[in-house]
Amino acid sequence: MNFGTAAAGGRLWTARIMSWIVILFMLFDGIGKIAGLTSAVEGTLALGFTERHMAAMGILGLVSALLCAIPRTSFIGGLVLTAYLGGAVAAQIRVDAPLFTNILFPVYVAVLFWWAFWLRDERLRRLLS
Template structure:
């Protein structure tokens, strides 16, 4: 049998996690505010995606609620789960209208990976849920 363990990230990894965390929140906060304000560019983009322009403020409010959940440490995992679902909708919406795959469609996936990486690097609870393990040499007593 092979022994495994979940490594605790060092100080640099936790700092990288904090930077990712702030960047994800800042980016999505700007996006939410622009949707709530229902700027003309947001209206045009909504129509281009096949959505009604009056949906933008509602999606902005939903994103703001998700961000609050993600930003509060006690609800951050729930926030990341709900954010993942929201971003999945963005992937499908962009893919449906044949936006560029790597730059536009997958951008929501990149944001989701950054959101989860930020939590993984900063939060022991996330590392216990998603244990990336390193296999250690087997001990002769395990045989």
């Protein structure tokens, strides 16, 4: 058995699972905003946004998730996702939300995505080493 290949396969599956956790979260969030799900609407309104912002925020979340899900556009999707989540951090700071649970949650999501990208993309590993 070639352990190098097994490690690479394990790394790839770990990266896929991590990426899909982020993608599914963003899909749920985007669809929830567009569909007007109570939890998504209440959470967004609590941050000071109005209901007219829901569709735009939902579409931006969905676009970032879809770009992340397509291998050829995953890097661009990660950049769009990171920008979107940066706005989420700013919104949480603006309402004086708790640091580790609310303010840093979007950072955790972005780190999970980029860690997964690093695990599956040799070019990024070479660039950062």
